[in-house]
Amino acid sequence: MSSSVTLTPPPSPVPDGFRLHTENSSHILISENEAFLNPVQEFNRDLSVACIRTWSEELNELKQKRRAQAKEKRALKAKEGSARKRQRVNESDATAVEPESLKTSTEPLQAGKAIGGKATLIRSETRLIDFASQEKSEYKITILEALSATGLRSIRYVLANDLSPTAVIAMKRNVELNGFGPEKEEEEESARKVNPNLGKVKVNEGDACALMYSHRTDRVDVVDLDPYGTAAPFIDAAVQAVKDEGLLCITCTDLSILATNNYPEKCFSNYGGLPLKAEYSHEAALRLVLHAVSTSASRYGRYIEPLVSLSIDFYVRLFIRVNSSPFQVKKALTKTSSYFVCTSCQSFYEQPLGRVIEKQGSGESVNTIYKTQPGPTVGSKCLECDSSLHIAGPMWSGPIHDTDFVSRVLQHTEANKDHYGTAARMQGMLTVAKEELHTTFYFTPTKIAGFFHCQTPSLEETTSALLHAGQQVSRSHASPGSLKTTGTCEDVMDVFRSWVKKHPIKNVSETSPALRLLAKEPRTEANFSKHPKSVTSSSKFKIVRYPETPANWGPGSRPATGGGNKRKRKHDN
Ligand SMILES: C[S@@+](CC[C@H](N)C(=O)[O-])C[C@H]1O[C@@H](n2cnc3c(N)ncnc32)[C@H](O)[C@@H]1O
Ligand SMILES: [Zn+2]
Numbered sequence: 001m002s003s004s005v006t007l008t009p010p011p012s013p014v015p016d017g018f019r020l021h022t023e024n025s026s027h028i029l030i031s032e033n034e035a036f037l038n039p040v041q042e043f044n045r046d047l048s049v050a051c052i053r054t055w056s057e058e059l060n061e062l063k064q065k066r067r068a069q070a071k072e073k074r075a076l077k078a079k080e081g082s083a084r085k086r087q088r089v090n091e092s093d094a095t096a097v098e099p100e101s102l103k104t105s106t107e108p109l110q111a112g113k114a115i116g117g118k119a120t121l122i123r124s125e126t127r128l129i130d131f132a133s134q135e136k137s138e139y140k141i142t143i144l145e146a147l148s149a150t151g152l153r154s155i156r157y158v159l160a161n162d163l164s165p166t167a168v169i170a171m172k173r174n175v176e177l178n179g180f181g182p183e184k185e186e187e188e189e190s191a192r193k194v195n196p197n198l199g200k201v202k203v204n205e206g207d208a209c210a211l212m213y214s215h216r217t218d219r220v221d222v223v224d225l226d227p228y229g230t231a232a233p234f235i236d237a238a239v240q241a242v243k244d245e246g247l248l249c250i251t252c253t254d255l256s257i258l259a260t261n262n263y264p265e266k267c268f269s270n271y272g273g274l275p276l277k278a279e280y281s282h283e284a285a286l287r288l289v290l291h292a293v294s295t296s297a298s299r300y301g302r303y304i305e306p307l308v309s310l311s312i313d314f315y316v317r318l319f320i321r322v323n324s325s326p327f328q329v330k331k332a333l334t335k336t337s338s339y340f341v342c343t344s345c346q347s348f349y350e351q352p353l354g355r356v357i358e359k360q361g362s363g364e365s366v367n368t369i370y371k372t373q374p375g376p377t378v379g380s381k382c383l384e385c386d387s388s389l390h391i392a393g394p395m396w397s398g399p400i401h402d403t404d405f406v407s408r409v410l411q412h413t414e415a416n417k418d419h420y421g422t423a424a425r426m427q428g429m430l431t432v433a434k435e436e437l438h439t440t441f442y443f444t445p446t447k448i449a450g451f452f453h454c455q456t457p458s459l460e461e462t463t464s465a466l467l468h469a470g471q472q473v474s475r476s477h478a479s480p481g482s483l484k485t486t487g488t489c490e491d492v493m494d495v496f497r498s499w500v501k502k503h504p505i506k507n508v509s510e511t512s513p514a515l516r517l518l519a520k521e522p523r524t525e526a527n528f529s530k531h532p533k534s535v536t537s538s539s540k541f542k543i544v545r546y547p548e549t550p551a552n553w554g555p556g557s558r559p560a561t562g563g564g565n566k567r568k569r570k571h572d573n
Contacts, residue, residue, distance in 0.1 A: 044226075044317055046420040048249055051308055051319045052222060054409045055247045056141055059221070062245065063139045141221035144241060146208035146234060149226075150174055161204040161211050168205040175201045212237035219243040229254040232270035232292060239297040242322045247307075250289060253315040258285035261390070276339065276392035278346040280441040282311035282478045283400070284339075286318065287440075290396035293320055294332050303328040308409065308433060309400035311478040331356070333370055335398035339440075340378050344387035344513045345451045347489035348441060349378035353394055384493045385451075385516040399438040406434040432477040437484045442476035443492060444483070452496050453514045455503045457528065459483065464531035465495045469524065473534075493517060498526035 148160040150170050160171050175181055180201035204211060212223065212234070223238045223246070225231040231238075231250045242248050257263045257270065259281040267275045271292040276284050286309045294304050305321040333354035340349040352373045361367045382389055410430040417423040449456035457465075459481060463473045471487035485492065500518060508514050 041315075043312065043422040043425055044251060044315070046422045047308075047310070047317065047426060048224065048319075050409050050413050050416075050420065050426065051249070052143070052247065054405065054412050055222075055307065055319070055321070056139075057412075058405070058408070059141070059245055060139050143222040143224065144212065144215065144220045145224045145226070146212060146238070147225060147227050148203075160201060161206060161208060163205070163207055165205060168203060171203045175203060208234055209237040212241040215241040219246065222247045222249065224249040226251045227253075230257070230270050231289070235292055235296045239293060239302060239322060240300055244323050246322050248293065248304075248318075248320045248322055250293070250318045250320065251315055252285075252289055255282070255285060255314060255316070258288055258316070273338075273393045273395045274391060276341045276348075276390070277343075278341055278348070278441075279444060279447050279479065279482075280346070280476075282316070283441055283476065284392060284395060286311055286316050286400055286478075287393075287395035287397070289316060289318055290320070290398075290400065291336060291394060293318075294335070294396055297322060298329045298332050300324075301326055301329055303332060305402060306396075306398070306400050307402045307405040308430075310429065310433065312429070330368070330370060335396060336394050337397035337440075338391055338393035338395075340376070340389040341392050342382035342385060342387050343390055345382060345385045345493070345517060346443070346447070347382050347384045347493070348392075349383075349389070349489075350397065350440065351375050351377050351393075352397065384489060384520065385513050386519075387513060387516070397440060401433050401436060401438075403434060406430055410434055429477050432475050435474050436476060437472055437474040437486060439484050439486055442479065442482040442484045444479060444481045446481060448492065448496050449499075451514060452500055452505065452517055453508050453512065454496065454500050454505045457496075457499050460530060460534050461499075461528040462495060463534040465498070465526040465528050466491065467531040467533055468527040468529075469495070490523075493520075494522040494524065495526045497522035498524075499528070501525075502528075 145160050148162045148171055149164075149167050160175070162168055162171060172181075179195055180197050181199075208225075219241055221243055223242045225234045225238055225248075227234065229252070231252050235250075238248055238250075252258060254270075257266050258275055261275050261277040264274050267273065267288065271288040272295055273288045273291050275281060275288060278284075290304065290306055290309065297304050302322055302324050305323070306318065307321055308317075308319045310317050334352070334356050336353045338351045338353065340351060342348070355371050355373050357369045357371060359367045359369060378389065380389065381387065410427065413420065413423055413426045413430060420426060445459060445462045446456050463483060466473050466483075466485050466487055469487065469491060471485050471491060473486075474484045476482040476484050497518060497520065501522075505514065
């Protein structure tokens with residue numbers, strides 16, 4: 001796909017007191033102290049454009065399909081009606097009547113309505129999003145970016161609210177700079193002829209929740225939350241502001257809360273679940289955010305479908321479809337689990353919260369009954385090393401990605417490489433995410449070998465041993481050198497127990513957990529010879545997928561009020 005967007009040239013010279021930041025087709029002027037901008041998050045912004053674009057294409061296809069079906073139905077009805085009428089005419093010899101007109105079926109799709117009053121948000125169209133070649137009948141979407149800061153993201157696809165007056169000033173300036181500024185009412189028609197993008201970006205100064213709650217009945221297609229730290233205070237409003245089939249995009253940068261067990265009380269109050277301490281804590285972070293969104297949505301008869309959930313550098317970014325269905329809401333219970341996690345060898349034991357029983361009703365009907373799960377699923381000690389266990393969750397235990405959706409985003413990215421400054425990394429990460437198994441958590445051979453105090457088997461050897469044992473294996477996007485498997489923790493530990501038999505360990509103290517791990521015999525002897533499926537295409541993306549830590553790495557901080565934009569906080573909450 002080629003771009004036909006005319007880029008607005010950057011201002012020259014750059015005004016005093018500002019510096020110019022250009023990201024793909026967008027330019028912004030940044031004044032020190034003014035509004036938050038983290039250039040390290042360019043990847044987040046690129047990914048967001050690609051996901052929203054892909055989601056909007058899917059939605060458009062769905063709407064076109066529904067329109068075609070409705071048209072077909074109407075045509076059939078009209079045909080039947082006219083056949084009946086002909087029959088009546090023949091029977092009663094009455095005057096012939098014309099068949100019902102089908103003209104309503106050719107009406108264009110309802111365009112995205114302008115929402116809110118003048119001062120409020122926001123009407124956008126995917127056509128704004130750096131891509132200009134869309135058909136007229138395309139469904140137009142409304143996007144609410146609740147926490148916009150400089151408006152950089154908005155300029156490329158959304159439009160734009162912030163609580164901070166300085167951020168709003170910056171946003172307005174940047175919106176104007178990129179040719180999306182407000183059209184003057186008296187010039188509306190003529191100005192639009194010159195620049196059809198005028199007026200498509202609207203800026204609002206206000207509290208994100210107040211704005212989102214004001215859209216509970218007049219919902220928008222996409223809500224994007226990109227806060228400092230946690231998105232938790234905005235989730236309740238966001239799940240109510242988004243339409244059915246709509247998209248909720250969420251960033252959280254508070255990984256010191258979500259992905260360590262330093263602040264369990266804070267994690268519980270923000271997300272309704274406990275974090276865990278293990279190398280897979282970043283996947284747990286994604287699952288805790290999904291749990292918070294799912295439980296909030298359930299309260300309003302809505303359910304979630306995670307499309308893409310990624311752990312990236314110092315934050316998590318999730319793209320979640322929201323829909324309404326009392327039947328699906330009930331299923332949320334069966335997609336929620338707590339986990340008992342070994343404090344020593346990181347083995348985990350799932351404790352699902354609920355189960356569903358299907359009973360044959362009368363005729364063909366099936367009754368579904370929900371029950372609590374029996375438990376506990378494990379005793380008080382780890383079955384692999386006899387250490388104590390900690391509880392984590394409850395958290396989302398269903399799939400964290402929709403594989404088909406990830407494939408489509410990947411295809412879109414490959415076809416539009418020139419639009420994205422971080423295309424190579426996007427391809428790498430999306431390729432891994434596409435291949436990821438829908439199982440919970442991952443491990444790295446290095447870490448497990450550390451528990452055994454043994455030499456580390458290569459990824460290929462570990463993968464091959466699991467594949468030979470009949471398990472499936474994939475990588476995880478969340479950590480370099482990580483593996484996911486359909487096997488249990490015991491299956492993984494058995495691979496290492498077999499490995500140690502071939503590569504004996506020396507000088508281990510009698511109190512070492514390694515000896516407790518080795519006290520159990522492996523149930524089968526692992527086969528480490530190369531399995532034909534041990535290399536997946538995502539392995540090729542290693543360098544791009546797991547890049548060096550960039551300069552100025554970190555979530556950044558709120559702009560200083562009194563001068564300087566130093567990053568004061570080590571983490572956000
Ligand atoms: C991390 S920045 C957003 C960055 C931006 N999305 C981007 O990609 O460049 C968070 C912004 O949220 C704003 N904010 C914080 N609390 C808010 C609230 N309750 N309502 C609206 N905006 C808020 C802050 O002023 C800040 O500009
Ligand atoms: Zn253990």
